[in-house]
Every structure is written in C-alpha cells, then in structure tokens.
Amino acid sequence: MSVRTLPLLFLNLGGEMLYILDQRLRAQNIPGDKARKDEWTEVDRKRVMNDIISTMFNRKFIEELLKPQELYSKKALRTVYDRLAHASIMRLNQASMDKLYDLMTMAFKYQILLCPRPRDVLLITFNHLDAIKGFIQDSPTIMHQVDETFRQLTEIYGGLSAGEFQLIRQTLLIFFQDLHIRVSIFLKDRVQNSNGRFVLPASGPVPWGTEVPGLIRMFNKKGEEVKKMEFKHGGNYSAAHKEGSLELYGDRVLKLGTNMYSVNRPVETHMSGASKNSASRTQESIAPNPLAKEELNFLARLMGGMEIKKPSGPEPGFRLNLFTTDEEEEQAALIRPEELSYEVINIQATQDQQRKEELARIMGELEITEQPRSSTSKGDDLLAMMDEL
C-alpha cells in the first residue's frame, strides 16, 4: 500500500526491542566487582545498547531504509532484527528471540491501534527516538546519528497529508492483522483482553482537531448558525488540550511509544492458543515463494549497510535470557504453537549463487574448516577459534 511505511515500522519495533533488552539487562545486572566472567555488568549493558543503537542508526543503513519501498514479509523483517540483536557481544537463543519479537510486535500493534490520529504515528516514532537518545547520552557520535535520522524523518513525513498518514496507518494495521499474542504486562494493565484483543476505551481526550461528540449545529443558506442541538453519544470524552510537538525537542503529549517496562515489571508472553482462523495466517508461510528473491535482495541491501562489529579479541558472547530461568526458555521453545513460529529466511536455500555468496558474506557466515584440537578450558577454545578466522 503506502511505500513510506518501512522506516516507521522498523524504528518503532527497534525502539520496543531496545526497551525490552534494556529492562532484561538491568534485571540481570550484577555489580561490576562481584560479577563472574559470564555475568552481565553495567558496563556490558551500556556497551550492548550502544552497539545495537549505533548499528540501527548507521548512515548507510538508514539511507537504505528511507527509500520508498513496499513492506516486506514478516519473515524478512524478523531476519533483520535477528541480525540487529546480535550486533554486539549479546547472544539470544531462538526461544528468547521469538519472545522478544512477540513483545515488540504486540507493543507496536497496540500503539498503532490506539493512535488518536493517523499523523500521531510520527509522535509515537519520536517518543521512541527520544528514549533511544536517553540510552546513549554518553556517546555524542551515536547521538548525532540519531538526531540526523530525526531530521530526515521530519523532512520526509513532516509535509505528508492526513490522507497519506491514514494510508500508512492502514498499511501497518494490515501488516499486524491477526496477531493476538497475549502479553502479561498488557493483561495486568487491562489494555488487552484475555482473548488477545486490545481494549479500545470510549473515553479520554479526543484527538487534536476533533471535537467532543454530542453537538449538532444547523446553518441557514447564508452560513449563519440558526440552531444547536445535543445528542447522547455514549462515550465519555474530553477535549484535547494540546498538540504534540514534532520538533527535535518538545512535549510529545502522547504517551504511546514511551517505555512501559521497568525493572520491577517482568516481561512475559502467553502463547495464545491456536486461533479459530489460523488458516488466514498460515497462508503466508505456505504460499509459493517467488518473492524470496526480491526479499533476499532487500535484505542484502539493507544489511549491507549494517556494518556489524564482530567481536574482536578474547571476548566470548554473553547470552541473554528473556525468560526467568534456562529451563523456562527450553520449555518455551518446545511448546511454541506451530502457527506462531517465525521461520527465519534460510539463506542457503536460495538458487541465485551470486546473491547467496554476497548475502553470506554480509551475514558473516564464513565457512570455517574445523580441525580437531584438545581443549583445556572454554576460554582457550574461543581464543584459538578467533585466531583461525
């Protein structure tokens, strides 16, 4: 539909991802002096956040992202986030990555659905960007990248009409259609029902530019008001008191898109049982894949600009668990319903030899010829492997 949707989709989902990672990293935080070699510290957390954010806002990557293009499949998008989440020393198992993606998508779906005016999706995006800037306050270079992205977004979206924003919102809603994963924090806050549907309150302030419902005004031929009547609307609305600011710094007014997680509110998802109409969703995965080539091209272009920093020197990857225990994480992987599995695009399956090589190179999947060696300790093994690359 709208060819300007991808940047907003990507940045908002990315923002949610950072909120969740930040919360989990803090929850697993160990004071520096007490930490063992394989435990997270404050320094590690900041480093992971910095690495991911600087990869996300890399100039070449953003440039590729901002080109007018259609939305790609959920599979393709998920592959990009997989890569992004691994842009640093942090590692996530499949189950944790699945949970992360579930939370990200349901959070943004909620924000789009409750967005008062279509144009406010820009305010939601700016809320995410404001929070991202808060994560990297100590890094002026990355801060500059984010500000630059801000400016580019304002340039592209600042002048769009209400109709164009409506098309963007409709495109996003179609992308999120039929996703009803239940999220604990939403259930507890009563913004989501137990059937996975979001609560749409018939109260609160009306969007900026809308009047509170209930008034009927009548005019004569000359345009003079001749009569006023009221009718019972049924809702409980109040007037909007302020318009959110779209400046680089300003009061956004809207709370959607701000960080709803904190250390004390753990993030959990329940897998919503097989929906009555799983047919409508599985249609995407069983459809023949002549689109795979186009999607691979898209991934190659997008991730070509990603510039992932490979871990250098004697640093093993730290694993982050989105569940409370390792056992829980294993269990989650086993019980995940079939129709909710995210099949990450299998690069090896592509026919196009040249494209395959290019993509493999970009993804850093270099073939390493293995040689048997006697291991003395975990650390030494890794060191040795690094030397061979």
Added chain:
Amino acid sequence: MFRRERSIPLRGSAAALCNNLSVLQLPARNLTHFGVVHGPSAQLLSAAPEGVPLAQRQLHAKEGAGVTPPLITQVHWCVLPFRVLLVLTSHRGIQMYESDGSVMVYWHALDSGDASPVQAVFARGIAASGHFICVGTWSGRVLVFDIPAKGPNIVLSEELYGHKTPVTDIATEPSQGQDCVVDMVTADDSGLLCVWRSGPEFTLLTRIPGFGVPCPSVQLWQGIIAAGYGNGQVRLYEATTGTLHIQINAHARAICALDLAPEMGKLLSAAEDTFVHIWKLSRSPESGYIEVEHCHGECVFDTQVCGARFFDPSGNSFAVTGYDLTEILRYSTV
C-alpha cells in the same frame, strides 16, 4: 432499540480499510450477500434472513509484478438497470464479476504512468450510476465504464477530472423527477467533494472544499449529501448549491463508513471510535431545510469498526465489520 443478532463467521478477518462491507439485498430470493476485504483476498458470502451462512467464495486481486501480493482496497456490488455486477478494486486495477463472483467479465489495469515513486497506485471508490459504473483512482481521476445489458463488452467511456488527491468514495442516486439521469458525489483524501450530473457525458455541477481531513465516506439522498470526515464529523450539504446546513460532531475518531436506507431516510455512521450511530434525515415541510434527528447509538466494544451497512431498505437492521474481527456482526430493531 437494537439487539445483537447471530453473527456470520468470516474465513478471514476484515482489513483496516474504510467502507469495508458491501451488502446486496435479494428479497425475492430471501437472501443477502455480504462482501468483506481481508487483504490480498476478499470474501463473498450469502446468508439467509436469520444469518445462517449458505455459500461463500474468495476472490483475489489479479497478480502483477511486485514484491507482495496486491492488496484489495474495496469490494462493492453495483446494481444496474438490467444486471448486477460485483466490482473489486486493488493496487493493480479494477476487476468486475457477475454478482455471485463466479465469472470475471472485465479487467482494467491501472495506468501508473505519471505516478511518482513515493505514490501508492490504486483504485478505490465504486458506484453504479444508471448504466455506468464509476470507479475512483489514486490520482483523483474517476473512471466511467459503460456497461451493456449483458455480456463482457464493457468500455471505459470517460475519465472525470475533479480531484487531485486519491478518491475515497462515490455515492449516487437516481435524480428526482427525471428518468435515467442520475446524480453523483465523489469524495477524496483532502476532504473535497465534487457533485456531478450524469449522462452520456458527466458534468461537474459544484465543488465543496475540504478542511484538511479526508472524507472517507459519502452518501446521497434526495438532494442531501451526507459526508463523513477523518475528524469524526458528519456534515450534511444541499447537493444543488453545495451549502453546508448541518454539522454533527458525531464521533471521536475518524469515520470509516456511512450508509443510507432510502425508504426512511435513515443514515448510519460508523467510526474507529467503536461506535455506530443511526440518524434520520428529513426536510422541513415549511422551509425545505435539511433536518436531522439522532435515533440510536451502539458501541461495538473493543472493535475498530471498518465497515457498516443497513441490510434492509427501511433501516431496521444493520451489519458491522471490524479490524481483526472474523465475523460480521448483525443488529436488528426489537
């Protein structure tokens, strides 16, 4: 007072589009047809009076070059003097079928020639006007197709220039006192309304400017234009002069659908605020001025409504679709 009747299950949920429900009433056969857009497919189904679903069919947008399957924007039945056609608009073009969707009788590919790369190309806005079918496009142009009494010899007879932004909806009504000459209103994303007289050539009679919000839905009844806007307002205009006579702060979010029950002048407005309202339109016998009365309000809990239609001509029953909802909700007067 209305009460919920039995819902009709859908195979696929309704997409978050405007005017996303079309109804064809067939009282002679005791049937009602419903049409809902899911995304890349649209679902047609027929139901008996109690809502029991009888038959269903899925239609798809014609494929073309592109990354993802093309999305359908609207599906709508057009009742012409000698036949009924089902029209489906998408991001590729316009497809016309026999009324049960069994046979495609015509395909028109959209010309995206002068579209800039940032512009979405699509057709949207469908209405029958005498023996013509009018369809709106992304450029603002309205295509007028001449439909023969039977057979596939459909011809694009005219292109109407009145809008500069994408067309959202088209409404038509047989004009009063003259046979076979109908009037038409077209609406667009900028809120502009164009009023036309149909004929072998269509004539633009008047324009009603917008005010910065889209007008996703419009209806026409006895010379009254009812327009629903993105800021939740319903406005009633005198069609011949374009004068605004009534402004209703009807909804708290964008209006997504309007429908008319012509026998009684009942107007239905549905919006993303989860509410459906029913109004009665009339004219004052002394002054001839347009009058309106609020009849009923219904809250469709936690549902972003995307389509709503009366399914009887006196407005005693209506059906509603919502984003992500896999059923058509029905309401009837008690």
